[in-house]
Amino acid sequence: MNTIPAGTAHTAAKVVAGSLERRDDIGLGELRDHLPMTRRRLRPGQHLYRSGQPFTALFLVNVGCLKSCELSDDGREQVTGFRMRGDLVGVESIGLPGCTCDVVALDASEVWELPYAPMLSACLRVPGLQARLTWTLAEEIRRDRSWMLALGTLGAERRVASFLLDLADRHARLGFSASHFILRMNRTDIASFLALKHETVSRVLSRLQERGLILVERREMRILDAHGLRDCVNGDEPATMH
Amino acid sequence: MNTIPAGTAHTAAKVVAGSLERRDDIGLGELRDHLPMTRRRLRPGQHLYRSGQPFTALFLVNVGCLKSCELSDDGREQVTGFRMRGDLVGVESIGLPGCTCDVVALDASEVWELPYAPMLSACLRVPGLQARLTWTLAEEIRRDRSWMLALGTLGAERRVASFLLDLADRHARLGFSASHFILRMNRTDIASFLALKHETVSRVLSRLQERGLILVERREMRILDAHGLRDCVNGDEPATMH
DNA sequence: CGGCTACTTGAGTATTCTCAAATTGTGTGG
DNA sequence: CCACACAATTTGAGAATACTCAAGTAGCCG
Known part of the structure; x- marks a missing residue:
């Protein structure tokens, strides 16, 4: 499975x-x-x-x-x-x-x-x-400096998006799928790393999922729209549908 | 002078x-x-x-x-x-x-x-x-890691206090006064380093001064109570006077 | 003396946190 | 195999913190 x-x-x-x-x-x-x-x-x-x-x-x-x-x-x-x-x-x-x-x-x-x-x-x-x-x-x-930049200049949502893209990239470099992987760490660890609380991480993940950028269930992560995540990091507003 | x-x-x-x-x-x-x-x-x-x-x-x-x-x-x-x-x-x-x-x-x-x-x-x-x-x-x-810890776990006031103590310590190591020195950087640079806005840094400095921990006028900094600043970093409430 | 930048302070806003509760998955012992 | 305890996660509501916007002050340089 x-x-x-x-x-x-x-x-x-x-x-x-x-x-x-x-x-x-x-x-x-x-x-x-x-x-x-x-x-x-x-x-x-x-x-x-x-x-x-x-x-x-x-x-x-x-x-x-x-x-x-x-x-x-x-x-x-x-x-x-x-x-x-x-x-x-x-x-x-x-x-x-x-x-x-x-x-x-x-x-x-x-x-x-x-x-x-x-x-x-x-x-x-x-x-x-x-x-x-x-x-x-x-x-x-x-x-370390790269994360200092991210933590100092990005809000919660953009931090989490950035984190996910980083994980995807590292997985890809190791020959694994960049779009489907298991989070090895729990929400609290992610939160600590991103200087957030675990509830905030959880909420952001839910929001990213609502927007169709990711599909997350507990530790299983699917990146549905890496480009959209990148836009999110860069501060672009998600295109409004009509 | x-x-x-x-x-x-x-x-x-x-x-x-x-x-x-x-x-x-x-x-x-x-x-x-x-x-x-x-x-x-x-x-x-x-x-x-x-x-x-x-x-x-x-x-x-x-x-x-x-x-x-x-x-x-x-x-x-x-x-x-x-x-x-x-x-x-x-x-x-x-x-x-x-x-x-x-x-x-x-x-x-x-x-x-x-x-x-x-x-x-x-x-x-x-x-x-x-x-x-x-x-x-x-x-x-x-x-870098030490600052990541500070930025991730401390609020604005404690970050600024921590920053001032770090500056004081570095000055002391260089043979300068740890209690009286000139800030070489402006508020915006301090704020950026501490992942805050310059207004917040300014407010925190004013507050620390009100409490008698420091005396600051523009770039001139006096540490009046290094021990109190340390307590502040460690999260101890300032003793209520009565 | 302008004109500028740096700094301070206030008021209202936004974001994130805190506290609380409900849910779900996991592992253990009966 | 089921019942239960426990840890991880999600979600909500209200509170706290830091931010944004704005105005005003003060030092500095030409």
Whole structure:
């Protein structure tokens, strides 16, 4: 009944490998030949690491989906991103003794652990690796800045539309359908990421559905009119029917 | 009349140099010995670079204050940060052909231009430089994430209070007074950075002043009660007088 | 002294949040 | 397999917050 590719992602392996290696001399996936990499599996809800734990490694997501949550001393909490296959997790803790955020699996997931100290020295031996790591960090900064722009300039509806298009795009890059996928995160996580409340997210999704832009039922999402969603992000009024 | 250290920052040079070099084997300031560095001066309002210009170099701020602005294709604009002495500017464009944002001097400023290609190869020769660069990028990510947390979880008043404390802290690290300084940016820039409107920022500042937490007149800022501001950020109600 | 921009303040509006309730799906134990 | 508890989601109504529009003030520069 459910034709959506599940977490295993076997069919997408080639596409993903291509995108991982397209940029620069070496892909992070090739590190196997230069580093001791261990595989780690996570159940849904399980923490990859918690704030305060010693920082020793980066993680390359192979399968599944994880969220990273920023935490403040006074108990506030904010989802800062969702990580999928090909994403490097843990960069925010580089150079610190301990991790600065929580990372939690939303799905059955699998990551490769890349011990950081060996990785740094490998950068000196392996040509292109250093540039690749630096590029990945810069890319992370660009992603964060891009969301700061969205959160600072868009209202609730446009934020959600933007989020859906981003998800669709990332799914497409991984070789999955951009128009039909399963949301791995609940409404509260989406809301936190978008700096909204879960009720607002729910209402916006209902409204987008009423307009025929999407079809959503719980976690199952269909993008019916990506162009219309893009218009929505750009602030164009939906054409009035008559 | 004005006893605040101005842009020249001569008195703080030693302190700053210390903080620049404290972390890791080499400070970015020592790059002079390994790279062709050229100095560049900027007048207030002048662009260091614009979105779309070819990316060739990073910049180390020596004097003054700059803002970076993220831009979207449809004309939206968001200040993503303010950069002061010791900050590395341009990291968001690493690995791309062109710059992805605008950087504008708010003040008479001076930066050192670090050509990126020579810098990358210097990373292979100069021990510790690579780790230092990576650390700086990670620090940038942490700064962004920290603001994402603030913007996502705090109301207008607490955001502004948080912003003022951050400014005070950065001033202190540079050897300036944490309790008395000049805001280099106008209300609109502060508002954009905090995802608010300038009227809201203005109102909040007035309110904080009424409560005796700050004393503000245009760009001149005095922090009268840093502890009270901290309480404000943490959501504690101000003690009711009777 | 204009003319300008930056800033402040007020009043009414719009959006989002809060609180509450109803619904639905899920997993567990009987 | 069913009953139940529980978590996630949806929806409504009213409240709170921040925004928009507007007016007025104040410093700055030529």
